Amino acid sequence: MKRIPCMEAVVAVLESEGVDTVFGIPGAAILPFYAALRGSSIRHVTVRHEEGGTHAADGWARVTGNVGVCVGTSGPAGTNMITGLYTALADSIPIICVTGQAESAKLHQEAFQAVDIVEIARPVTKWAVQLKEPAQAPWVFREAFRIARSGRPGPVLIDLPLDVQRGTCRYDRDLDAPLPVEVPRPLPKPVRRAVDLLEGARRPIILAGGGVIIGEAAEELRALAEYLQVPVQVTLMGKGAFPEDHPLFAGMAGIQTQTRWGNAAFLESDLVLAVGARFGDRHTGDLDVYRRGRSFIHVDIEPTQLGRVFEPDLGIVGHARPALAALLDEARARGGPRAPGTWARKVAGLRRTLNRRDDFDDVPIKPPRVFREINDFFGRDTTFVTAIGLYQIWSGQFQATYLPRRYLVCGQAGPLGWEVPAAMGVKCAHPERQVVAVVGDYSFQFLMEEVAVAAQHRIPFVIIMINNEYLGLIRQAELPYGMNYAVDLHYGEGGIDHVKAMEAFGCPARRVELPGDLRDALAWASAESARERLPVLVEVMVEREANAAMGPALDAIKEYEPLPELISADWSD
Numbered sequence: 001m002k003r004i005p006c007m008e009a010v011v012a013v014l015e016s017e018g019v020d021t022v023f024g025i026p027g028a029a030i031l032p033f034y035a036a037l038r039g040s041s042i043r044h045v046t047v048r049h050e051e052g053g054t055h056a057a058d059g060w061a062r063v064t065g066n067v068g069v070c071v072g073t074s075g076p077a078g079t080n081m082i083t084g085l086y087t088a089l090a091d092s093i094p095i096i097c098v099t100g101q102a103e104s105a106k107l108h109q110e111a112f113q114a115v116d117i118v119e120i121a122r123p124v125t126k127w128a129v130q131l132k133e134p135a136q137a138p139w140v141f142r143e144a145f146r147i148a149r150s151g152r153p154g155p156v157l158i159d160l161p162l163d164v165q166r167g168t169c170r171y172d173r174d175l176d177a178p179l180p181v182e183v184p185r186p187l188p189k190p191v192r193r194a195v196d197l198l199e200g201a202r203r204p205i206i207l208a209g210g211g212v213i214i215g216e217a218a219e220e221l222r223a224l225a226e227y228l229q230v231p232v233q234v235t236l237m238g239k240g241a242f243p244e245d246h247p248l249f250a251g252m253a254g255i256q257t258q259t260r261w262g263n264a265a266f267l268e269s270d271l272v273l274a275v276g277a278r279f280g281d282r283h284t285g286d287l288d289v290y291r292r293g294r295s296f297i298h299v300d301i302e303p304t305q306l307g308r309v310f311e312p313d314l315g316i317v318g319h320a321r322p323a324l325a326a327l328l329d330e331a332r333a334r335g336g337p338r339a340p341g342t343w344a345r346k347v348a349g350l351r352r353t354l355n356r357r358d359d360f361d362d363v364p365i366k367p368p369r370v371f372r373e374i375n376d377f378f379g380r381d382t383t384f385v386t387a388i389g390l391y392q393i394w395s396g397q398f399q400a401t402y403l404p405r406r407y408l409v410c411g412q413a414g415p416l417g418w419e420v421p422a423a424m425g426v427k428c429a430h431p432e433r434q435v436v437a438v439v440g441d442y443s444f445q446f447l448m449e450e451v452a453v454a455a456q457h458r459i460p461f462v463i464i465m466i467n468n469e470y471l472g473l474i475r476q477a478e479l480p481y482g483m484n485y486a487v488d489l490h491y492g493e494g495g496i497d498h499v500k501a502m503e504a505f506g507c508p509a510r511r512v513e514l515p516g517d518l519r520d521a522l523a524w525a526s527a528e529s530a531r532e533r534l535p536v537l538v539e540v541m542v543e544r545e546a547n548a549a550m551g552p553a554l555d556a557i558k559e560y561e562p563l564p565e566l567i568s569a570d571w572s573d
């Protein structure tokens with residue numbers, strides 16, 4: 001077998017694993033890898049910060065379902081990747097970070113930019129490993145892809161000392177292929193028990209988490225819900241697992257990203273079938289309220305997730321797709337499809353009556369109005385990207401999503417700045433899709449340097465900024481402390497002029513202050529970004545101290561805006 005530079009074998013593995021784009025920054029300690037990359041079919045996008053590279057790889061992975069790759073040199077490049085690794089671990093996103101490293105013999109000598117990145121990355125990865133032998137190079141990478149994809153997906157870090165990178169190995173790409181990934185099927189007995197419970201419940205709901213999207217199980221979810229006429233809720237990470245205009249859609253329960261009717265429906269339910277959901281604290285709020293009066297079936301691919309937050313009445317280990325399919329098969333074996341009953345009608349009634357207003361005409365603009373315009377203007381196929389802040393909470397409450405992998409949010413870790421690089425990763429994966437990043441003023445400033453990358457590589461997307469010139473979420477969190485401290489970003493005429501900042505990157509931007517101008521601005525940004533092939537910003541100046549509806553428990557959400565008048569409804573048969 002031919003002997004080749006081991007980094008060429010590694011790049012051949014990347015190609016065969018379906019990687020067409022990598023995000024990174026070269027440095028002296030990773031140049032043998034870059035030398036191999038240069039001769040490959042893979043596109044390298046030079047980011048402006050390694051954290052941006054990890055989030056771009058993460059965005060690419062969230063929409064392709066494949067493993068995203070980020071590359072950097074030794075020392076600070078790897079430490080800059082830690083937030084991205086943590087984000088990917090928290091949200092079960094498969095990415096591989098590749099770091100250069102000083103020569104093996106120098107690692108104990110405080111060499112320039114030699115840091116023990118494997119130890120630093122260990123708690124935020126599924127596997128962190130240093131390559132020791134050139135002969136292992138292709139196999140360590142194959143295993144990294146297998147680990148990143150299997151079970152609950154997640155990140156891997158591979159550290160490459162310079163001397164090992166320079167080595168050779170025997171490798172023939174024609175004799176090699178990706179390693180198989182197991183798709184665990186549920187056992188028949190707990191599936192039968194679950195259907196017993198579903199049939200016995202009077203007011204069941206299915207709770208779809210991010211696992212339904214990652215597991216490509218949206219079709220199976222819909223078929224099961226329709227067959228048994230069980231209303232479906234989604235978590236924030238599950239947004240898109242079920243079309244929000246479906247008659248069985250039951251909204252979102254939660255203490256932040258929730259709908260009023262979602263919480264009401266959840267509190268009325270007597271059984272929750274949770275699939276690929278982890279009972280995150282921003283979803284459950286106070287666990288006594290969350291659990292009281294209902295039983296839980298918890299389906300998860302990762303056995304150690306069962307019982308982690310609270311003990312379910314029934315736990316089922318399995319991949320979301322075969323698990324939902326098995327539940328449907330079992331339901332079918334027991335009888336024909338159900339007709340919509342009182343419970344499904346009641347949920348539909350809650351939806352009509354218990355909502356929130358988004359039709360405000362106020363100046364300054366009230367944030368819900370922005371999301372009304374976003375829902376009206378953008379098509380169902382649009383991919384939205386958002387991170388963390390009040391703007392994310394309004395987005396979760398007001399934005400409608402219809403398809404899987406169209407609503408991307410860094411739900412658990414919530415690193416500010418995630419949107420711009422993640423949107424870039426999405427657009428690299430799907431150049432034909434309309435991509436929209438919804439950002440806060442502060443979050444945008446976190447990694448705004450990545451706009452330069454999109455401008456250089458002509459990666460177009462729309463950025464909609466909800467600008468309150470505040471660390472708004474933290475300002476609201478400070479209310480119970482009676483303070484407004486260290487959160488105000490306002491200075492001069494209106495803080496940073498983001499329009500000018502975008503223009504400095506060579507990108508178009510527009511500022512909107514009146515609600516009536518929103519639609520035009522969105523249409524302009526959408527057309528302009530497609531025409532110029534550039535990121536385009538719409539900066540929306542909103543009411544500075546507007547608050548989002550939140551609370552400590554599902555039954556204790558504080559509303560800050562006037563609610564729609566209650567329409568009386570007759571839910572009876």
Ligand SMILES: Cc1ncc(C[n+]2csc(CCOP(=O)(O)OP(=O)(O)O)c2C)c(N)n1
Nearest residue numbers: 389390391416440441442443470471472473
């Ligand atoms: C890296 C990081 N640092 C700090 C925080 C804490 N944090 C959460 S939201 C927020 C303020 C966000 O402000 P902005 O982006 O303007 O959104 P807003 O809440 O005003 O809508 C901060 C500081 C965080 N989530 N991530």
Ligand SMILES: [Mg+2]
Nearest residue numbers: 441468470472
């Ligand atoms: Mg803000």
